[in-house]
Amino acid sequence: MGRAKAITHPSMSFRGDISSFSLGDVFQNLATNQKTGTLRVQSRDVECYVLFRDGKAVSCSDNKNPSISAWLVEKEIVTAEQMDEAQKRYRRAKKKSLGEILKDMEVLSLEDYKSYLSTLVQESMYEALSLQEGTFEFLEGLEEDLPNREPLAAGISFQAQSLLMEGARRSDDWQNIRRHMPSESEIYLVPPASRAKLLSETEDEVTKQAIALLDGTRTLKKVIAKLPYTRFDACKAIAHLIMEKKLRPLDGAALPQVASREGDPKEVLATLKAILEREPNNRELLERAARLSTQCGNRDEAATLWKRLAISFLEEGILPNAEKCLEKSIELNPKDLAAWEKLQDAIARGGDTRRLESFSLRFARHFQKLGLPEVVRDHLSEALKRFPRHVDLQLAFAEARFKLGEQKPSVESLLALGEERKCAGDLANAERVFAGVLCLDKTNSRARALFDEIRSGATAKRREARRKALRSACVAACALLVMGFLCYDFYVRRELFAITRAVYAESKLEPSKERELISRLRALEAKRPFSFTTVHELDPLRAALERKAAAAKR
Structure with missing residues (x-):
């Protein structure tokens, strides 16, 4: 009945695992020993707190069932505006219960309020008793915090034996419900083509109203809240329809229909998120949902x-x-x-x-x-x-x-x-x-x-001065290098001139002197191979003399 908050208790009595020590046995033990405290139960996505006083269960709050104020609005017993006003008065008047405030506002009689509250607390306890896996922890001490304030003020209490009998009767039904409805945030719909036939064939009134609401626009949680019946009866009817495959879940194929739907963007977003639970990697759904979330x-x-x-x-x-x-x-x-x-x-x-x-x-x-x-x-x-x-x-x-x-x-x-x-x-x-x-x-x-x-x-400045000095040194070195090469080439040219100065015309060279001249030119070429004169003047001259000597020998 409303989402419970973690509570700090003065001392801890015991804890255990539901699979080895059932909640029915825990309830029986607490009743026999007339314990006062809070039993905290956790099972997968369920978190439940049951308050005991002298061995009797007096309150139950969990994260599945709505609070009494939300429940009254969902079942359209009280309007949202009336409940808002009642809540304002409730926060100011700390000694009055919500039922007394609604009575003062002439919205709901105190007897009817207590009856609704008793039913809601009782249904929450039955659902808790059906859990077959998870952990429990009992903490001694009475806590009159907000979730327990209304049941304590109304004087509600339940004998463990009566709860256990009805809880046992419903246990199989709850297992079947959880098997076919693992998540209440999914959206199911009755195919439009078979809706009229299904309504005519169905005799159960709860199932008929469920079929009318399962049109692909609401999550299962909203359908359950909208039905004017207990949570158990609503869940049982829907699980039966799913088991008989008369409903189908909304999936990515319904995206065009969802995208074109007019109305509250938040409702469309809720639908998309429900489909995403079934198809978490559908990119088109993710992008559409992301844009709508931004818009909202x-x-x-x-x-x-x-x-x-x-x-x-x-x-x-x-x-x-x-x-x-x-x-x-x-x-x-x-x-x-x-x-x-x-x-x-x-x-x-x-x-x-x-x-x-x-x-x-x-x-x-x-x-x-x-x-x-x-x-x-x-x-x-x-x-x-x-x-x-x-x-x-x-x-x-x-x-x-x-x-x-x-x-x-x-x-x-x-x-x-x-x-x-x-x-x-x-x-x-x-x-x-x-x-x-x-x-x-x-x-x-x-x-x-x-x-x-x-x-x-x-x-x-120092760096620039060093750069200038380096540039000047490089220019001077290049100039010296060029001058050295020119001097070297001039020296080679002079030696070549000394060797060939007796020759003023190729035709007047004495045949006996040709071999001597060629030999001297080869010696000069070997001695000074890297000068401009050697490469461009000495080689052609030596080659010409060799050709002439070869011709004279013939």
Whole structure:
């Protein structure tokens, strides 16, 4: 009866497993020993609290059955406006029960209210007794908190024996219900073609009204709430229809019908979410649900849906679509670390190192603004393995470490980086690094001196002077090299002239002198092989003389 909150009790009596010690035995034990306290039961998605006083069950609250106020509105016994007014008075008048307030408002008699409340509490206990797996824990001490306030004020109490008898009778029915209705958030519908025939063949009034409501627009939970019967009777009728396959669940094939439906976007969204429980990886459903959630202002829910859609794209390697979905998720929920990490993974898999480098810096700056230096440090420690020379990443990493108490190593690492950049001639980045050091440690004299030196231009001037000197030295060396080569070539030319000065015309060369001249030219060529004269003048002359000598011999 309404979702119960965890309660702190003064002492614990016992706990156990339902599969080895049934709840019926627990109820019997508590009744026999006339215990007072709260029995907490957990089984899968069910959490239930049963309050005992002197061995009698006096209250039951769980996360399946509605509270008495919600139940009265759902069954249209009290209007929503009347209940809102009653709740306002209820919060102000702490000594009056809700039933007394509704009586004062002349909305509902106190006798009828107690009857409805008794039935609701009793139904919750029967449902709890049907659980066959899970855990229980009994905590001694009476707790008059909000879920128990109304039953205690109404003086409701139930003997354990009567509860056990009816609970045992219903147990098989509840097992059948849970087998065919594992989730009440799903949507079922009666096929329109068979609706009229089914209504005419059905004699049970509960089933008839259930068929009328199962039109594919409501979750099972809403259908159960809408039926003017107990939760047990409503669930039993619906489970019977599902067992006989007279209902079918709404699936992805119904998306066009759902998308074209007019009305409250929240209702359409609830339908889409119900279908998603059956088809969690249907991308079309996920995208539609994400857009509707955004439209309805459910930012966190929309962000989760966009992230789920992105994960489905990532699994198939459709990276551009995954990145778009993750960007939307991050826009809706900027604090979602998992979405940021997924986006980083998608960019890394794309292989664009420049984008990854830029994203790493964006990631770091975002979580710096959120005041999460530990996240920044862990992220950048990995990013710097890929981009160890990136100055902005180094600065952000040092800042995060400094905030986490690593002051000395972070400052020293930045000083080393700044000096390295300075030696490499990257004065702009060196200046930024030293400025970063001073932001962290304003009294650092070493960083101040280096920063001022770069800012004043002295380093740049010295570096420019060295560059000019180097350029001048290079020009002078080149000039000397050219001059040396010219002198060397002139010397070779002079030797060649000395060898051939007796020759003024090829035709007047004495035959006996040809072999001597060729021999001397070959010696000069071997001695000075790398001069311009040797390559371009000596070779042709020697070749001509060899041809002439060969002709004369013939």
